[in-house]
Amino acid sequence: MKTISMTVLSVTLPLLISTAVIANDPFAELDNEVEQLYVDDTAEFEQWYAEHLSEFNKWQMAYLEQWDKQQVSSIEKWGDAKTPSQDTLVVYNEETESRTVVDLEKGEITINYPAPSNSTSESADADLLVVNKVITDNKELWQQVGFRIPEPATSQVVYVEPVKVQEQTFEEVRQEIIAQTERQMSQLDIYAEQNMVMVSPPQKERIVEQQKQVLEANKQKRIITAQANIQKQKTVHQQQPTKMVEYKVKIPSSALSERAGSYLPQIKIESAKRGLSPALVLAIMHEESHFNPQARSHVPAYGLMQIVPTTAGHDVNKLYRGNDAPMRATDLYNPEINIETGTEYLNILHNRYLKGIKDPKSAKYSVIAAYNTGSGNVAKAFGERRVSAAIKKINSMTSDQVYQQLITNLPYDETRNYLKKVNNRMQSYQAHNNSTI
Template identity: 40%
Template sequence: MVPIDTSTTEANELLAKEVEKNIIKEQQNALSNELPAKINSEKIVVTPVQFNKKDEEIAKQNIQKQTTAYKIEADLKSDQLAIKTVEIPYQIIEEATVAQQISLEKEQAERIKKVEKQYQVLRQTEPKPQRKILKYTVQLPTNSLGKRAKKYSPFAEKESKRFDIPVALIMAIMHSESAFNPKAKSAVPAYGLMQIVPRTAGHDVNKLVRLIDKPMKPVELYVPEVNVETGSAYLNILDQRYLKSIKDPESRLYCTIAAYNTGAGNVAKVFNKKGDGNTRNINRAAKIINQLSPSEVYQALMERLPYDETKHYLKKVSKRISLYEVKSTT
């Protein structure tokens, strides 16, 4: 949406043409240079800008999404602490994590109140709508995702062999995390194709695989080969270290996908009893998981994971694995 301070037809037509040029230029400079945009100028629509309830709700939803991302990062850091400093009881780690998340929720409430006040003022002081926005539709080639996937599949194949992680899982995570955009960046922030957080997954891989006890740098994670190496190595750490007590490969796969997004501690919470001060203990949870079928494990995760984002993530990645599985022929 591009706001302008005029309502004349001539000005709108000129701006529409300018938008077309800018969009084409941006698409040509995009990460996949072979994907030019197709813009149908007949679909350009001019509508008034209003500070309505829908806009306000979107702003509040964005704050909530950002808070969830920060809470998930806190869970991931708790996993790090639990495995690196085994002398600290799980209960103390859990209490510290809960305290941090409560603080994040209070901050979220304050930010939402501020947004509500801002929109209330805007609605009260808004004159008759004079500003206009242009709404346009950009059509990309239908096979653009496939082209980007093909570009990065050699990295997935290489790291699959090195870290004993299925190629299809690596590709499905790239698809879900960034849609194969090597310059993707989230609110946490996480970076690159497999959306690596430098202080959590990046630090784990540096310490346990590269023998470097420090977080990764964002500039490193924007390098596709390094990013896929790091994401694949982290999947191996989850599979062979954090979740190694889960015996069934399919059950462990579901737990690995969820843990990639929210941490092994939150996976453990799904299966451990609340209130015993030991809910983040994945080895304890594994004893319960090992008594369940893979479908029962999946269902439990979908019902009791603490964040809807992680539930959607588990569902998306699990389904997308089949898109990238190699079908053998005889």
């Protein structure tokens, strides 16, 4: 990638000044020379900016390639598209050829493994032994999600079912691909805002739009490929029937609040430092990871508050820690670092990018949306290119009007739904924790 030198301005400027002083209109001449310098370098800046965003896009799409491979493998072997994500844990055991899926969104754990070819009703005891071995092997995992002492499985909850691809599988995969693409477009918008150079707003929008078209084309390609593969595997499973042993159990209803409670002391400490509501942090953490410190999405984002190392992580490093570099994913799996980073990013959004919003509720709605999609897209929801102009409009509206404007006009469905969910959860945490939040 070509590096653009900014030293040319400092070298040329003294010469321009000395020449301009002897002219009839020295300041006009100086302005003309500097403007010419800017024009001469415009194409160079635009090329650098386009290449920079292109590299970011390639980095994002590389993680989607991993997800696509996992999805194909899952449908081929298990008949479904259950893959690791920010709210789903998937653990494989080579010894038992089993798969354990912890779905934090649905609140259930499922264990599967291929049924022996000679499996009969008399072999139920053998199946039970395998399931209980898997439970024992994953004891720590079960405890992490809410089972203090995992209870042994019984024959009443262990079934042998034929492996088949369900009719809704393609629609589930399609919707996931759409959501992934929208989240990546949001991150592209945030990255573009953070890496502003001497490129005019219209040119910047053109370059960003070109990169979004790349993401859109990739989305359509992935959907077509997924549809073909799912149809193929549906036929394979019909022509070559196999069976799967399945055990499913609900995670205790108290597990979510217990996981949240384990992080509440740290949340209160970091929130207090920045004047944030702990209920806001809890609601975002709930939506982002269901309080799973090892959560990783295919944006990619990491940990409890789903920090993207190159956008939110870089911002916090640069503006808070004095380190102009992206964060490391390994650090973001540390709950203390993740909570510190997530709360500081909320603080940066509130007191830097969206500074000046007078009504506290309006500010909170705007910050929630910006946490997901960036302050630039908040501005777009109010029909503005510049955030400062959007803030003027926000300050002329009631908080209810601001909320309705955001959930109606934010650029992405994913962000509109995100704002609704986080707002509802925030109110719930406030209602149930008045003594502590």
